[in-house]
Amino acid sequence: GGGGDATTTASGAGGGDTAKTELRLGFFPNITHSTALVGVKKGFFEKALGANVTLKTATFNAGPAATEAIFSDAIDATYIGPNPAINAWSKSKGQAIKIVAGSASGGVYLIVKPEINSAADLKGKKIATPQLGNTQDVALRFWLQQQGLKTDTKGGGDVSILPQENAQTLQTFATGDIDGAWVPEPFASRLIQESKGKILVDESELWPNKQFVITHLIVRQQFLKEHPDIVKKLIEGHVEANAYISSDPAGAKEAINAELQDLSGKPLKPEVLDSAFKNITFTNDPLASTLITSADHAQKVGLLDPVDLNGIYDLKILNEVLSAKGQQAVSDK
Amino acid sequence: MTAPTKELRSSRTDGHEPAVRLDAVSKVYGRDLLALDRVTLTAGRGEFVCLLGASGCGKSTLLNLVAGLDHATAGEIDTKGGRIAMMFQEPALFPWLTVSANIELALRVTGKGKSTTKKERRARAAELLEIVHLGGFGAKRPHELSGGMRQRVALARALAQEADVLLMDEPFGALDAMTRDLLHDELERIWRERELTVLFVTHNVREAVRLGDRVVLLSSRPGTVIQEFPITLDRPRRTDSGEVAGLAATITDRLRQEVLRHAKPARRPVATGARGDG
Amino acid sequence: MTAPTKELRSSRTDGHEPAVRLDAVSKVYGRDLLALDRVTLTAGRGEFVCLLGASGCGKSTLLNLVAGLDHATAGEIDTKGGRIAMMFQEPALFPWLTVSANIELALRVTGKGKSTTKKERRARAAELLEIVHLGGFGAKRPHELSGGMRQRVALARALAQEADVLLMDEPFGALDAMTRDLLHDELERIWRERELTVLFVTHNVREAVRLGDRVVLLSSRPGTVIQEFPITLDRPRRTDSGEVAGLAATITDRLRQEVLRHAKPARRPVATGARGDG
């Protein structure tokens, strides 16, 4: 495929390393995408890509748009959550994308009204999730199933699950229309701080090593085939950014808020940023096992047709980069 | 059928209480088109007044003012004669209603019509359509009628209103002589029966003499009353009678003078003369 | 001004090549309203044919068919006479154009008009407005004119088309006698100059006699030709001349018979007779 318009000129023109090439990178203006925010703000990507590759960024508000862009050859790589990645993989029958690195983990909670103290109290209550069949939705359903509470995909059962946008969840929780929500940061922190919610479940408690994937980096397979060198540089920048975040959290937070301000005009409130940032771990490990387990759970609660995730990961480059830095390799199992 | 005697009905205003009175009424359109210039005119209760005048002299404007559809620029208009019905120069039928429904609507809104049932109104509409010789056309829609037929429906609708004052703007302009004669008779009969006050605009001088108690001549733009002719011929009159023809000839002559006075410099340069709107 | 001699112009069709020919033309509206019943009629090139008939007898329908605006149910229509202009029963002016622009549009579209400049057309429109005695009204919009004035604009527009066949549907119905006389003269002059073929519908028998080479009488619904009167009076004729009046009286009598034949059972029950659409 070849690019047609101004923003995509040189891409796909062939693997000429000397020619000036472009890397079109997508991400969301969202704290779980901090690796990208920091990487862009602090110039880690640009530095890694060098003079011959121009970085073009595109921001999206949600996974589907990013997937559409990848499918349509409009971007080459993007930070994205686990669900859209699985969807992109399964819908394209393993042709469209590869996960090349992990980015963030954790930071997902079941926040409930103060009077709710246990799973049993949830009977007859309304709990929101961001989207039917997404990671949080599946996690909630699976957890409730384990607690012996019945649910169905239409909001019926012992606990009524209402998929709605996170922004709407903030409002409906504040007005008391829902009793709780299984949401990622920064919404979890906002529910706690603005509407006196409390944490009933920390999702990381449910996973081995208290880690599970929430953001990772995917690339277009075609691009990966044609420009493995550029992908490698991208991953180098990615690893640099994550290293910076763990070495200088304060500086990272500053960079994150500055970039958010740039992109959406509004930075996060410091206390929200602090609390959210604390709850998320930034890691290069895509935590492959958690993705596979999550997909398994989704099948169990009836939200996903059986899907073969074999080959969704391509961590060869990441491991090269990591070993060059003397870090431990990650696994795709 | 208890019509007042002819003598009483056809008399001039003098003794009567006026039903319509215009006092030095002027009308300016836009900035400077003077359409009516201090027109003073009175129609007594039960009087049949015909208005004659050249094309564009302000006859329709005058009727509109009397009907209260437009406001006079100067002067006063009194219409104490009761409720007003009007037949416009165009039929102005409602295209979304059948012919019968157009008339029924008028029956429904007006006076005693309010207490009638739909069936009564339908029957009455059919009667009115018979009067204008359109029996059997009640179910048609206006666009299915010929020009003259539409005009007759408009007449039936105006009659349906059972008003006290009837303003008619060239009501029979699109009719052949025969139909016109028949309708003259009908109109005269209804006028007598209901003691209507009628203001009747026409270009047909014989028609004016045939119907009117009085014929009022308007000058060309700006319109103003130049002469009034009381018509004292006995009723019923006939359009083709010698008396009517004679009187009509007199009035036509007077009208001709008036038109010629305005159209002074013959054909082509008539325009500057005819403008008169400066 | 090189008008052919009067004798030649006012003759009947016989020798001439026909400009308009209707052969057993019938028109049915909807399912069963027979408006025209096997009408056969010919107008020679340069002939002035007047159509007379009661209201609703199908005159407008006939003109529409000749103009090609509607399709005959049966029969054949030939219009070899060249381009056709038409004046409708209503003015049918374009409300979004000024009076002058309405005429200019006609000038622009028609024949040689295509090669004229905007300025020439404007000047020509002003001339035409003078002819219908509306000089100085070019900048007005149709709604600012009186009924009769609009009709005259429509006439000017029809003349602007410089067609060979002119269909006119009660063109002077809304005009006073004086203006009408003046326009009769103008129309006759233009007819002579341009060797027009004219089909002229009117309710005014005198007007028909004043203008026509031939007067065709149509019966009431369904319309069909009942009689033709060749008018051999010398031109120029005058509407109020004795000869015209005499001939008009004859024709009126014939018309009256016809109408009475149809309207058999007097006033009220006329309806069933007048329906005739079964």
Add this chain to the structure above:
Amino acid sequence: MTTTEISQSIAGLDALELSTRERRGLASRIWSRAWPMISAIVLVLAVWEVVVLSGWRPEYVLPGPITVLGELGDRLGDGEFYNAVFTTMRRAIVGFALAVLVGLVVGAAVSRVRPLRAAFGSLITGLQTMPSIAWFPLAILLFKLSESAILFVVVLGAAPSIANGLIAGVDYTPPILLRAGHILGLRRLALYRHVILPASLPSFLSGLKQGWAFAWRSLMAGELLVIIAHQTSIGEQLDNARELSDAPGLLATMIVILVIGIVVDMCFGAADNALRRRWGLDQPVG
């Protein structure tokens, strides 16, 4: 032949023609309306298939008509689908009916009361341009997580359009008809009911059509607002298809939306044709 004979024979002919016309009516008339549509559909499908076959984009991005129609067929075989259509149609119809009511009242008031018009006239178009999502917070504030919240969004989307259609109709009512009504003694509400409303009908009808489109689009957005137990809806399906990057599902849902839109338009079209026939606007021209 006498006149009566002629007219009888014509009536006879007419009856003859009529019966054939009606016989044609059952096949030929439908056919004459259907063939352009069918050929259009075939054409579109063909072009689509050619584009897909050309390999311009992989199947998972731009699936071919066969895949999509297969997907659609699967759905048509599933009871869930009819539930979704039913739920959405119910909401659309209820919301639209409410919007018509509101639009009628607002349009009538604003079009005839001068200060109201000066105050709110332009606000109507202003409201019309407000995207549905902007109303979500307010909808939830007012109606909690109930179906009423969805209807609220639908009404806010469609009513301005309907009001505007009415206002345009009122503004363009021929003055001569208003005068005729006035002379008949019709005032205010009666004038409205007997003259202005019927005279504005064509414009009102086209406002209704636009209103339907607004209502439907608002509904598609609004159905994501509240997901009510055991009720799938078309809006939800559309969103899910997009969320799951399910191109065939998305296209199938789009086809469903198109078909519903076309059917609704045909209803409006029928009303419109009836109106034009009655008003005599369908006369031949030349």
Add this chain to the structure above:
Amino acid sequence: MTTTEISQSIAGLDALELSTRERRGLASRIWSRAWPMISAIVLVLAVWEVVVLSGWRPEYVLPGPITVLGELGDRLGDGEFYNAVFTTMRRAIVGFALAVLVGLVVGAAVSRVRPLRAAFGSLITGLQTMPSIAWFPLAILLFKLSESAILFVVVLGAAPSIANGLIAGVDYTPPILLRAGHILGLRRLALYRHVILPASLPSFLSGLKQGWAFAWRSLMAGELLVIIAHQTSIGEQLDNARELSDAPGLLATMIVILVIGIVVDMCFGAADNALRRRWGLDQPVG
């Protein structure tokens, strides 16, 4: 007084009246149009404040007018805001202009060519009911992440409406005018240009108005499609405010959208009034 004197004196009076009228024009006429609007605004703000003061909902869910106007004021003081308005208006105008072009061509073709109408007539309304998000994948597919993708969505949103307005206008053109045009020798394109288009102008204008609303709403959605670096837009601000549950920001953005909608409506209103005056539709009735 002779006639000329009278008409002169009337002209004089008229001139007098005119000058006062014009002097009033500068203050009073604006005032007479403005006061109902101002009072409406004051009324709305008052009701709003009362509701907020009543403590019905917490301030962060339903902020009061003062907070919101403060927020709006902040934005008005910020260059960013004008950039956003400028970007969005530019897109709206370009998209709308394209939509007018497309709508005009499609409307003209469909309204007069019978098979086209049978084939695509109903499809137009069908397209109109298609929510913008359904077009996103196609837009990205065709135009990548460029401004063209946004414009594509805007045109698809607005053009059907404009085409429908034109079609309705054509359908309701009085046959007598068509006949007059036909007799003048106007055929096809010329008939279109000189008769049908001007006669449909009122309906077309109202279609344009609806089209603008569709264009704007599609734009608000479409601006989320591609966020082009360093170009904020109103659509984006609206979504951000929502995403961040920033109630004052959301309301401030809604006010901006309303104001733009109102201003645009006033432009259409001015065109409309001019049209009605020229056509003589503003005559007194009684």
